[in-house]
Amino acid sequence: MIWNETIECMPREDMRKLQSIRLRQVVERVYHNTPFYRRKMQELGLTPEDIQSIDDIAKLPFTVKQDLRDNYPFGLMAVPMSEIVRLHASSGTTGKPIVVGYTRKDLSIWKEAVARCLYAYGISKQDLVQVSYGYGLFTGGLGLHAGVEQIGGTVIPMSSGNTQKQIQLMHDFGAKALACTPSYALFLAEAIKDSGIPRENFQLKVGIFGAEPWTENMRKEIEEKLGIKAYDIYGLTEITGPGVGCECEYQGGTHLWEDHFYPEIIDPETLQPVEPGHPGELVFTTLTKEGMPMIRYRTRDLTALHYEKCACGRTAVRMDRILGRSDDMLIIRGVNVFPSQVEAVILELEEFEPHYLIVVDRVNNTDTFEVQVEVRSEFYTDEMGKLLAMQKKIADRMQSVIGLRPTVKLVEPRSIERSQGKAKRVIDKRKFV
Ligand code: ADP
Ligand code: ZN
Numbered sequence: 001m002i003w004n005e006t007i008e009c010m011p012r013e014d015m016r017k018l019q020s021i022r023l024r025q026v027v028e029r030v031y032h033n034t035p036f037y038r039r040k041m042q043e044l045g046l047t048p049e050d051i052q053s054i055d056d057i058a059k060l061p062f063t064v065k066q067d068l069r070d071n072y073p074f075g076l077m078a079v080p081m082s083e084i085v086r087l088h089a090s091s092g093t094t095g096k097p098i099v100v101g102y103t104r105k106d107l108s109i110w111k112e113a114v115a116r117c118l119y120a121y122g123i124s125k126q127d128l129v130q131v132s133y134g135y136g137l138f139t140g141g142l143g144l145h146a147g148v149e150q151i152g153g154t155v156i157p158m159s160s161g162n163t164q165k166q167i168q169l170m171h172d173f174g175a176k177a178l179a180c181t182p183s184y185a186l187f188l189a190e191a192i193k194d195s196g197i198p199r200e201n202f203q204l205k206v207g208i209f210g211a212e213p214w215t216e217n218m219r220k221e222i223e224e225k226l227g228i229k230a231y232d233i234y235g236l237t238e239i240t241g242p243g244v245g246c247e248c249e250y251q252g253g254t255h256l257w258e259d260h261f262y263p264e265i266i267d268p269e270t271l272q273p274v275e276p277g278h279p280g281e282l283v284f285t286t287l288t289k290e291g292m293p294m295i296r297y298r299t300r301d302l303t304a305l306h307y308e309k310c311a312c313g314r315t316a317v318r319m320d321r322i323l324g325r326s327d328d329m330l331i332i333r334g335v336n337v338f339p340s341q342v343e344a345v346i347l348e349l350e351e352f353e354p355h356y357l358i359v360v361d362r363v364n365n366t367d368t369f370e371v372q373v374e375v376r377s378e379f380y381t382d383e384m385g386k387l388l389a390m391q392k393k394i395a396d397r398m399q400s401v402i403g404l405r406p407t408v409k410l411v412e413p414r415s416i417e418r419s420q421g422k423a424k425r426v427i428d429k430r431k432f433v
Contacts, residue, residue, distance in 0.1 A: 001119040001120070001122055001124065002116075002119060002120070002312075002313065002314070003112075003115050003116040003118075003119035003120075003151070004112070004115075004116055007257075007259050008116060008255070008257075008314045008315070008316050009313050009314055009315055010259075010315060011315065012307070012315055015258065015259065015315065016053075016054055018259055019054040019258065019259070019262055019287060020052070020053040020054045020055075022259075022287035022288055023051060023053075023054050023056075023057060023262070023285065023287060024048070024051055024052065025287075026285070026286065026287055026288070026289070026293050026295070027048050027051045027060070027295070028048045029078055029290075029293065030078055030293050030295060031047070031048045033078040033079065034076060034077070034078045034293075036067065036071055036075060036076055037295060040061040041060070041061065043061070044059070044061055046059060046060070054262070057262070057264065057285060057296070058264075058273060060285075060295055060296050061295070061296065062271065062283065062295075062296045062297075062298050063294055063295055063296055063297045063298070064297075064298050065098065065238075065298075065300075068098040068099075068238065069096060069098060072096075072098070072099060073099045074099070074101065076292050077101050077291060077292050078290065078291065078292065078293050079103060079290055079291055081101075083103050083104075083290070083291070084101040084102065084103060084291050085102060085103060085104050085107065086101070086102040086107060087099055087100070087101055087102075087137075088100050088102070088137055088138070088139045088142075088237055088241065089137040089138075089237070090138075090139075090236075090237040090238070097137070098237065098238065100237055100238060100291070100292050101291040101292050102291045102292075103290040103291045105288075105290055106240070106289055106290055106291050107146065109240070109260055109288055109289070110143060110146065110240045110241060110243060111146035111147050111149070111150040112150065113147075113240065113243035113244065113257045113260060113261075114143060114144060114146060114147020114148075114150065114242065114243035115147050115150040115151045116243075116246070116257060117147065117208070117233055117242075117243050117245075117246035118147055118148065118151050118153065118177075118208075119151065120231075120246055120247065120248045120249070120255070120312075121177065121206050121208060121231045121246070121247075121249075122206065122249065123148075123151065123153060123176065123177050123206060124151060124152075124153065125151060125152040125153055126153075127153045127154070127176040127177060128153065128154045128155075128156060128173055128174060128175045128176055128177075128203075129144070129148045129153055129154070129155055129156065129175065129176070129177040129178075129179060129208075130156040130158055130166070130169070130170050130173075130175040130177070130178050130179065131144045131145050131148070131155055131156065131157055131158060131159070131179045131180075132158045132159065132160055132166055132178060132179060132180035132184065132188075133159070133160060133179055133180055133181070133211065133242070133421075134159055134160040134421055135157065135159040136159075138421075139235070139237050139240075139241025139242060140179075140211055140241070140242055141157070141159055141160075142241075143235070143240075143241035143242040143243060144179045144208065144242060144243075145157055147243060156169060156170075156173055156175055160180065160184065160420045160421055161420050163187070163188065163191045163420075164191070164195075166188060166191075167188065167191055167192055167195050167197070170202060170204060171197055171201060171202055174202075174203040175202075175203060175204060176203050176204065176205050176206060177204070177205070177206040177207070177208055178204060178206070178207055178208065178226075178228075179207075179208035179209075179233075180208075180209065181209065181210070181211050181212050181419065181421055181422055181423065182209040182210075182212065182214040182218055182219075182222060182230070183212065183214075183418070183419045183422070183423035184418075184419060184420050184421065185207055185209055185222050185226060185230070186218075186221070186222060186225065186354055186355070186418075187418040187419065187420070188226070189222065189225035189226045190225075190414070190418075192226070193225075199227055204226065204227075204228055205228055205229065206228055206229055206230075206231065207222060207223075207226065207228050207229070207230035207231060208231055208233050209222070209230055209231065209232065209233065210232055210233035210234050210235065210242055211235075211242065211421075211422055212422045212423060213321070213322045213323070213324050213325075213328075213339070213340050214232075214321075214340075214343075215321070215340050215343050215344045215347065216321065216344075217343070217344055217347030217348060217354075218343060218347060218354055220347075221347055221354045231246065231247045231251070232246060232247045232251075232254050232321070233245075233246045233247075234246065234254050234256075234319070234322070236299060236301075238284075238294055238297055238299075239261050239284045239286060239294060239297065239299075240260075240261070240286070240289070243257070244256060244257065244261050244284070245257055245261075245316075245319060248310060248312040248314060249312060250310060250311045250312050252310060252311070252318060253306055253310075253318030253319055253320055254318060254319045254320075254321075255310065255314055255316040255317070255318055255319075256305075256316060256317050256318075256319055257316065258316060258317055259287065259288075260286065260287055260288050260289075261284050261285075261286060261287070262284065262285040262286075262287050263282060263283070263284055263305060263317060263319070264282075264283040264284075264285075264296070265278070265279070265280040265281065265282060265283070265303070265304060265305050266280050266281050266283055266298075267280050267281075268280065268281040268298075268300075268302075268326055274304075276304075276305055276306065276307050277304055277305070277306055278304055279302060279303060279304040279320070279323070280302065280303075280304070281298060281299065281300060281301070281302060281326060282299045282301045282302070282303050282305075282319070282322075283296050283297060283298050283299065284296075284297050284299060285297070299325075300325045300326045300327055301322045301324075301325055301326075302322065302323040302324060302325070302326060303319050303320045303321070303322050303323065304319070304320045305317050305318070305319055305320075306318045306319075306320070321340075322340075323338055323340055324338040324339060324340050328426070330358070330360055330426065330428065332360055332367045332369045332404055333366070333367045333369070333404065335402065335403050335404045337369075337402055337404060339358060339425045339426055341401065341402050342356065342358055342371060342398065342402070342406075342425075343356065343425075344401070345394065345397050345398050345401050345402070346371075346373055346394065348397070349393060349394060349397065350376070350379075351375060351376060351379040351390050351393070352373050352374065352375060352376060352379075352390075352394070353373070353374035353375070353376055353413060355373070355374045355414075355416040355418070356371060356372060356373045356374070356416065356425065357371075357372040357373075357416055357425060357426075357427065358370070358371055358372075358406075358425055358426045358427070359371075359372065359426075359427045359429070360426070360427070360428045360429065360430060361429040361430060362429070362430045367430070368407065369404060369405075369406045369407065370406060370407045370408075370409055371394070371398070371406040371407070371408050371409070372409045372411050372416065373394065373408065373409075373410060373411065373416075374410075374411055374412065374413050374414065374415060374416055375390065375410050375411070375412070375413065376413065377413045380412065380413060387410055390408075390410060391408040391410060394406075394408045395407075395408050
């Protein structure tokens with residue numbers, strides 16, 4: 001199903017024209033209303049007249065997270081505070097929170113974006129959606145909530161936590177879709193199994209998962225355990241929240257709503273644009289935002305963009321799965337390692353649960369790399385030989401995929417802490433030295 005066919009399937013030529021008009025407008029606005037952007041443009045000798053089409057975007061300066069912190073709390077607003085009707089703040093996965101403000105129109109664009117996602121997943125007016133993302137300053141809960149109301153569906157505003165109640169109401173109310181982090185979805189799957197309520201007594205069919213990186217193998221795992229189809233939803237507080245883009249039924253990448261959020265991929269070292277299809281850092285410009293527009297905001301998320309038309313009929317650009325954030329990348333003994341690579345290996349092997357923890361330390365000036373992973377109950381044993389063989393299997397596979405051999409610590413099923421929001425997969429003790 002397609003919520004806004006005119007936009008989602010717009011010929012690329014026309015989309016470029018629309019983006020050009022909107023870019024001119026937003027540049028004009030920030031130049032006159034936000035001293036921070038005016039100063040940065042002036043430093044480069046730019047005036048709004050230099051930006052005529054979307055191709056001129058590369059002339060504009062970048063914005064980084066530190067700029068939001070330096071202008072904390074309201075320094076980047078482009079409207080008087082009396083026009084701001086809502087504030088949100090990032091969950092602070094990587095440092096002190098940052099604050100964003102929305103006008104009434106910003107909120108309506110956000111819910112339009114989420115509505116497009118819900119339709120793409122096949123969710124409509126008839127359906128109940130359980131929103132188990134946190135409500136509050138975090139954008140996940142209220143973002144999904146507004147989208148469900150927009151399509152006329154029925155929202156169950158659960159928020160995160162209280163797992164027993166989640167399961168009870170999901171069952172009693174007959175939720176068709178569940179929105180939460182992929183790690184919490186796994187946790188719920190275990191809890192549903194423990195509840196003893198037969199799976200066929202639930203109506204659940206669709207998962208709306210995002211807010212943290214997850215691999216294709218993790219998708220399979222969740223789909224199998226929950227007996228649903230699991231879709232990606234992507235977003236970040238700085239740009240709007242969840243719903244910047246989502247997967248369609250073909251799941252060949254995450255469509256981005258580029259009439260509002262214009263994406264670019266750059267090389268994070270040289271800051272130069274990267275050819276379509278090649279990986280790099282994702283950068284967004286908000287083309288329509290009033291409250292706190294972002295000009296060329298560097299997300300630090302690493303991915304690639306594909307512009308070929310999708311089998312679903314949408315022309316909206318598609319983004320590969322996020323490999324991770326550049327600041328999630330661990331450098332261990334000189335080798336670059338993303339937690340998602342470790343996840344991909346663990347989930348390839350049938351002996352292990354999708355619950356793991358990476359512990360990095362420095363001992364005698366050498367980095368140590370430990371991977372703790374749960375063994376599936378059917379493989380759990382106290383026979384030394386078998387345990388050693390399992391450890392070796394994982395270490396060998398990581399050596400060949402990542403180029404680095406971890407110390408593998410096998411732990412009992414259910415001993416690694418479960419997450420109700422964004423999972424914590426890494427403990428890097430070197431940072432505290
Ligand atoms: P914080 O920066 O505090 O975590 P946000 O909630 O704004 O706050 O997090 C946005 C970030 O979460 C994105 O930049 C990205 O790294 C990650 N993220 C969100 N959705 C996805 C997704 N579907 N896949 C991978 N990563 C995601
Ligand atoms: Zn598609």
